[in-house]
Amino acid sequence: MYEVRIQTYWDDADPAGRVYFANFFRFVEYAETELFRSSGKERMQLYDECDIWMPRVEAFAEFSQPILAEEAIWVRLRVVFQREKTVRMEFEILSVDDRSILAEGYCTAVCIDRKTGRSRPLPAEMRDIFARAAAKVEVLDEGD
Numbered sequence: 001m002y003e004v005r006i007q008t009y010w011d012d013a014d015p016a017g018r019v020y021f022a023n024f025f026r027f028v029e030y031a032e033t034e035l036f037r038s039s040g041k042e043r044m045q046l047y048d049e050c051d052i053w054m055p056r057v058e059a060f061a062e063f064s065q066p067i068l069a070e071e072a073i074w075v076r077l078r079v080v081f082q083r084e085k086t087v088r089m090e091f092e093i094l095s096v097d098d099r100s101i102l103a104e105g106y107c108t109a110v111c112i113d114r115k116t117g118r119s120r121p122l123p124a125e126m127r128d129i130f131a132r133a134a135a136k137v138e139v140l141d142e143g144d
Contacts, residue, residue: 002077002133004034005096013069024061024103028091031075039129050123054087054109061105065095072096079134084121086110087130 012023036043047053067073074094082088086108093103113120122130 002031002035002038002079004031004075005072006030006075007072008067008070010069012067017069019067019069019071021061021063024063024067024093025059025107027073027075027093028077028089028107031077031091032089035077035133036129039132041125041129046123046126046129050126051114052120052123052126053112053114055112056107057086057110058108059105061103063103065100065102067093067102073102074099077133079130081122081127081130081134082108085119087122 006027008019008023008027010017012019014020033043036046074092074096076092076094078090080088080090088106088108090106091104092101094100095102110119111122111126112118
């Protein structure tokens with residue numbers, strides 16, 4: 001499992017000062033980017049090297065509590081391989097204050113070849129990065 005602290009900002013929120021629901025998924029994307037960076041590899045660089053894309057084909061979230069504007073959160077990612085071409089990132093978004101669950105859900109991505117647009121097996125390096133994240137707990141504070 002991988003965990004990262006993310007700061008929210010006023011522009012993430014609606015006029016009532018609550019983070020807009022779609023931004024929860026953006027925070028999950030930030031966490032995935034940081035997962036790759038923690039392995040020493042930039043995600044987009046790896047996509048370019050392998051000539052692939054990883055479009056999201058399914059997403060689900062259950063919202064338990066609001067995130068207030070300018071509140072810090074923890075995003076936890078649990079990587080689950082579904083098949084040789086598909087990875088599911090299960091997530092929890094937690095309060096920094098008491099670690100209560102604010103939202104949980106998942107995003108499923110499939111690996112596709114850029115030239116053909118067809119699905120293909122995850123490249124070995126990418127599979128390894130995901131597997132290492134699935135095998136350990138790593139906590140990163142964005143202030144580090």
